[in-house]
Amino acid sequence: MSTPPNQPEHPSGPPTEPAGTPIPAPASDTPSAPEPAQPLSLRKTPEPTPAPAPETQPEPTPAPAPAPQPAPAPAFAPPAPVPPAPSFGAPAAPVPPGGAWGAHPGNPWGTPPPATTNGLAVAALILGIAAVLIGLIPFIFWAGALLAVVGIGIGIGALVRASKGAGRKSMAVTGTVLAVLGLGSSVGGLFLTSLVVTNVADHKLREGWEVPDDIGGSRPPVPRFSPKPMPSPSPSPTQVPGITSPLPFGETYTYPNGIKVTLSAPKKYVTKNKYSTVGNAVEFTLTITNDSTETHNVIYAVPNVRDGKGMTAKLAFDGGDVPKMIRGDILPGESASGILAYEVPEGTDHLSADISPGIRLPSAKFSGSIG
Structure with missing residues (x-):
């Protein structure tokens, strides 16, 4: 028995059956007869080629569930209180409820402590x-x-x-x-x-x-x-007419500094205003003369007038005609006059008056009957 020369180790095609080998019938429903025994052969039986494994389809990855959305904040929600910044090296103080200034829904910003x-x-x-x-x-x-x-x-x-x-x-x-x-x-x-x-x-x-x-x-x-x-003593007050005893109306009293004051005799006042409410009144003319060497200042020089019973007479105001008062500065050698009216009771025939022509000057006194 001889071995065929140059036999390949691995045949490239399917093994060929020897001549005279019957071809098996196709499979059917009827049982087939047992195959006859194969004759011995020195050829190597080729290893069966494994069938390709069926391709597996990748399982579909489930879609991720949507993340929950936060609930929308209310339109007028108070802002969250900001905790105070901790100081270096010291623990931060706890913030009381409602913030450091006591915020509440009615007052979200709180009120600073007084x-x-x-x-x-x-x-x-x-x-x-x-x-x-x-x-x-x-x-x-x-x-x-x-x-x-x-x-x-x-x-x-x-x-x-x-x-x-x-x-x-x-x-x-x-x-x-x-x-x-x-x-x-x-x-x-x-x-x-x-x-x-x-x-x-x-x-x-x-x-x-x-x-x-x-x-x-x-x-x-x-x-x-x-x-x-020392200067000679001034005369006693009882010896100065016009200061301690009145002068008659119409005369002039002269002060030591050269200021002179004259109050005319009173006469019946007749109004020119048909709407006047002045009753029985008398009229005076006041004159102040400056014979000194300095300017003399007058601030509303108004006489005080009293009737025979000592009652003070009322100064009459008659639509601009009276009173006409003296006020302001009077230069050396100049004079100033004013007209004043006073209401007196009916039947008054005697009057007395006193007038001061300056702040530092005593009042000069006058008296007499109504002319």
């Missing part, structure tokens, strides 16, 4: 005390008056702040009251200053010093070696 201090009250108290003390000191009383004015303003501000819950209300009230008293003490300091100046001037006169006219000015008093002759 101030607990009132420094204006302390300042008003200090200024009030200083104004009272400094106002009583001569020559610097004006500083107390300034402190009092400032203290009143600050005290009012402290009272307003205290009414809003700032506290120290009693201190603010005390400071304001002391500041008002400081104004009064400043007035007292003014009187003390004038009293000191007067006493100093009298003392220097008694010691033989010549005191200049501008007391308190920059020129110092000049000493003299002989006593200054």
Whole structure:
């Protein structure tokens, strides 16, 4: 038995059956006869080629479920409170419910806590005390008056702040009251200053010093070696007609400084206004003459008139005709006149009057019957 030469290790095609091998019948429903035994062969039986595995379709990936959407915020929802920033090295303080300022639905932003201090009250108290003390000191009383004015303003501000819950209300009230008293003490300091100046001037006169006219000015008093002759005593008040005893109407009283005042005799007043309500009245003419060397100022020189029973007569106002008062400056050598009317009771035949032509001049007195 011989081996065929050059047999391939792996045949490329299907194995060929030897000649004379019967072809098997196709499969059917009838059972087939058993196949006859195959003859022995020295050829290697080819390994069956595995059938390709069916392609598997990838399973479809399920679609992800949609993420839940947050509920829409209400249109007027209050903003969430912002916690305070923690300081370095210290734990953050807990925020109370409703925020640091107590926010609530009616007031989402909250209300800041009221101030607990009132420094204006302390300042008003200090200024009030200083104004009272400094106002009583001569020559610097004006500083107390300034402190009092400032203290009143600050005290009012402290009272307003205290009414809003700032506290120290009693201190603010005390400071304001002391500041008002400081104004009064400043007035007292003014009187003390004038009293000191007067006493100093009298003392220097008694010691033989010549005191200049501008007391308190920059020129110092000049000493003299002989006593200054004292002026002759002025006549007693009982000896001055027109001051202690009245002058007749129409005469003139002359003051030591050269100012002259004349009050004419009263006469019946006749109105020119048909709508006048003036009753029985008398008319006076007042004349002031300046024979001094300085300008004389008059501020509404109005006589005081009384009837024979001592009752004060009423000044009549008659539509611009009367009264015509004297006011303003009268130059040296000039005169000024005015017309005044007074209502008197029916049957009055005697009147008295007094008139001061200036602030520093005493009143001149006149009397007489109605002409």
